[in-house]
Amino acid sequence: MGYAYDGGGHEVQRVEVSVDDGKTWLYCLRRFPDAPIRHGNNITVRCFNVFKNTQPREPGWNIVGMMNNCWYVLRPGIVDDKDPKEATLVFWHPTEVGSGDEGWMKPSVESQIAEAKHKDDCWIMVDGKVYDATSVLEWHSGGAAAILGHAGQVHQETSDEFAGIHDDYDYQKLKECALGTVTDKAANFIKQNAEQAAKKATESGDAQSKIILEKHRWQPVRMIAMREVSKDTRTCRFQLPGNIKVLGLGTCQHVEIGFHLENRMLVRSYTPTKPLLSLQGIDESDKMWVANGSPEDGTERSSVDGEGMFDLTIKTYFPDQDQPGGAMSNILDCVPIGEEVEMKGSTGEIEYHGSGEFTIEGQRRDFTRVSLVLGGSGITPGYSLITRIWLTKGDKTQLRVVDANRTESDILLRDELVQFERDPQGQLQFTHVLSHTIDTWQGEKGYVNEEILQRCLFAPDESNVDFLCGPSRLIQKAALPALKRKLSSETTPSDGQCADLRS
Ligand SMILES: Cc1cc2nc3c(=O)[nH]c(=O)nc-3n(C[C@H](O)[C@H](O)[C@H](O)COP(=O)(O)OP(=O)(O)OC[C@H]3O[C@@H](n4cnc5c(N)ncnc54)[C@H](O)[C@@H]3O)c2cc1C
Numbered sequence: 452m453g454y455a456y457d458g459g460g461h462e463v464q465r466v467e468v469s470v471d472d473g474k475t476w477l478y479c480l481r482r483f484p485d486a487p488i489r490h491g492n493n494i495t496v497r498c499f500n501v502f503k504n505t506q507p508r509e510p511g512w513n514i515v516g517m518m519n520n521c522w523y524v525l526r527p528g529i530v531d532d533k534d535p536k537e538a539t540l541v542f543w544h545p546t547e548v549g550s551g552d553e554g555w556m557k558p559s560v561e562s563q564i565a566e567a568k569h570k571d572d573c574w575i576m577v578d579g580k581v582y583d584a585t586s587v588l589e590w591h592s593g594g595a596a597a598i599l600g601h602a603g604q605v606h607q608e609t610s611d612e613f614a615g616i617h618d619d620y621d622y623q624k625l626k627e628c629a630l631g632t633v634t635d636k637a638a639n640f641i642k643q644n645a646e647q648a649a650k651k652a653t654e655s656g657d658a659q660s661k662i663i664l665e666k667h668r669w670q671p672v673r674m675i676a677m678r679e680v681s682k683d684t685r686t687c688r689f690q691l692p693g694n695i696k697v698l699g700l701g702t703c704q705h706v707e708i709g710f711h712l713e714n715r716m717l718v719r720s721y722t723p724t725k726p727l728l729s730l731q732g733i734d735e736s737d738k739m740w741v742a743n744g745s746p747e748d749g750t751e752r753s754s755v756d757g758e759g760m761f762d763l764t765i766k767t768y769f770p771d772q773d774q775p776g777g778a779m780s781n782i783l784d785c786v787p788i789g790e791e792v793e794m795k796g797s798t799g800e801i802e803y804h805g806s807g808e809f810t811i812e813g814q815r816r817d818f819t820r821v822s823l824v825l826g827g828s829g830i831t832p833g834y835s836l837i838t839r840i841w842l843t844k845g846d847k848t849q850l851r852v853v854d855a856n857r858t859e860s861d862i863l864l865r866d867e868l869v870q871f872e873r874d875p876q877g878q879l880q881f882t883h884v885l886s887h888t889i890d891t892w893q894g895e896k897g898y899v900n901e902e903i904l905q906r907c908l909f910a911p912d913e914s915n916v917d918f919l920c921g922p923s924r925l926i927q928k929a930a931l932p933a934l935k936r937k938l939s940s941e942t943t944p945s946d947g948q949c950a951d952l953r954s
């Protein structure tokens with residue numbers, strides 16, 4: 452057991468362990484196996500902060516005079532007990548916490564002198580009373596350093612930390628060291644400081660509890676459920692950490708998922724398929740509805756819309772004889788329920804704000820009609836746009852969608868899409884195109900082509916936009932060339948009028 456901290460106050464994000472003196476490293480999951488690890492060598496530990504900085508092999512003085520900054524090495528050993536049948540496995544730290552000299556690396560003369568200066572006279576303050584802890588340093592099982600860190604400090608933290616660690620017996624021992632009570636003036640000073648610190652903590656807690664996503668900070672999210680939606684696609688549900696309820700993702704935007712591999716972090720983007728409605732930036736007067744036939748019979752947005760969690764619908768690229776399979780999708784396919792992955796975001800150059808208003812590459816754009824060409828797992832950002840429009844009462848933006856797949860069972864989110872396909876008002880029109888069909892299939896057959904796009908999408912116009920998302924076969928070879936021809940033959944397309952939803 453141990454702890455890691457970054458001297459600059461930044462978060463430690465990765466801890467690695469080596470049992471071969473640093474030749475190879477293993478990423479440590481946050482929960483460690485209960486069973487003891489059997490090995491014969493030193494155990495070396497290093498960690499990385501948010502900026503991917505790590506410790507050097509050898510210690511060195513740094514700018515703040517800190518020398519405890521290198522790889523941390525534990526030496527295992529066997530200690531024979533009196534009972535010949537039993538032996539104890541011990542792990543020696545480089546130095547023992549506090550005053551002990553049991554560590555495998557003996558303390559330097561300098562550090563001993565520095566320590567001795569404080570050991571002679573050590574007063575601490577707990578619950579408004581002053582104690583002489585000098586005699587405790589010798590026997591304190593939490594180490595002398597724990598007490599010395601609080602020596603001479605007039606602050607509330609000593610009382611709080613003491614209370615968090617010690618029991619009644621320890622309070623009795625503390626009493627034996629009592630010197631006196633602090634003056635009212637000092638007590639008030641401590642109280643004010645404590646109140647200010649608590650207020651700050653609450654404010655930062657409040658800000659944090661609103662939304663989880665931070666652009667440059669990885670945060671752990673726990674997989675809590677997985678549902679098969681087709682033979683190669685799963686919907687994975689992740690729980691947000693702490694009490695945070697809101698993911699804080701804009702419509703059409705994406706999150707990045709990270710998974711620590713041996714020596715690097717594997718990162719891939721995904722577009723959540725839940726929550727359907729971003730709680731951020733929505734005007735309260737703009738009522739949101741959970742669709743149930745049509746917005747008119749809908750009920751008010753309910754808590755099932757992703758409070759404290761989010762869903763990713765992920766296609767798994769299984770290995771076969773031609774290719775090794777997708778790295779992240781196969782990992783997520785077999786990550787055990789309860790395991791954590793890392794997440795950050797949001798990303799994406801396109802964001803929908805409602806009522807036809809988009810931000811595309813930083814520019815505000817307004818469109819009244821939106822055409823979507825989607826394929827395979829590319830449905831996910833389109834799905835977030837469709838549901839946002841559909842579930843927002845008063846959003847009159849019109850949608851035409853062409854969704855391309857191989858077979859009917861490959862159509863993702865089919866159950867969810869059915870409600871949109873039945874739209875009696877005609878605000879939304881859906882066309883499924885299947886390349887491999889059976890006789891009973893009523894929809895479009897074959898591959899997406901210019902004729903299908905002309906017929907099923909909106910004609911080019913200044914107030915219309917085309918968005919695409921899907922495999923490069925569909926987008927680069929079929930949809931994009933056809934749409935560009937369509938646009939240039941009939942209007943002069945402006946920037947952002949034809950864009951990839953995954954850009
Ligand atoms: C903004 C954005 C949003 C996205 N949203 C989603 C989403 O919601 N859902 C979703 O499922 N996907 C989504 N994706 C795609 C996703 O990010 C990944 O690209 C996808 O999951 C594949 O990642 P992977 O690590 O499993 O595959 P990779 O390891 O990246 O491999 C991709 C493909 O290449 C093949 N391959 C890999 N190595 C080789 C090799 N050496 N030789 C031959 N072939 C090889 C693999 O078998 C696989 O078919 C999104 C992408 C972006 C950019």
Ligand code: HEM
Pocket residue numbers: 575582583584587591592593594597598601609612613616617620621624625628
């Ligand atoms: C006069 C002052 C103190 C006395 C009498 C005292 C007493 C004790 C005692 C008896 C224990 C052993 C508890 C056990 O076996 O479970 C202990 C453990 C400990 N104390 Fe103190 N303590 C004092 C001050 C402090 C201070 C100021 C700190 C730092 C905030 C501190 C931190 C710890 C820690 C970290 C442990 C080890 C807990 C563990 O085993 O996990 N102590 N202390």
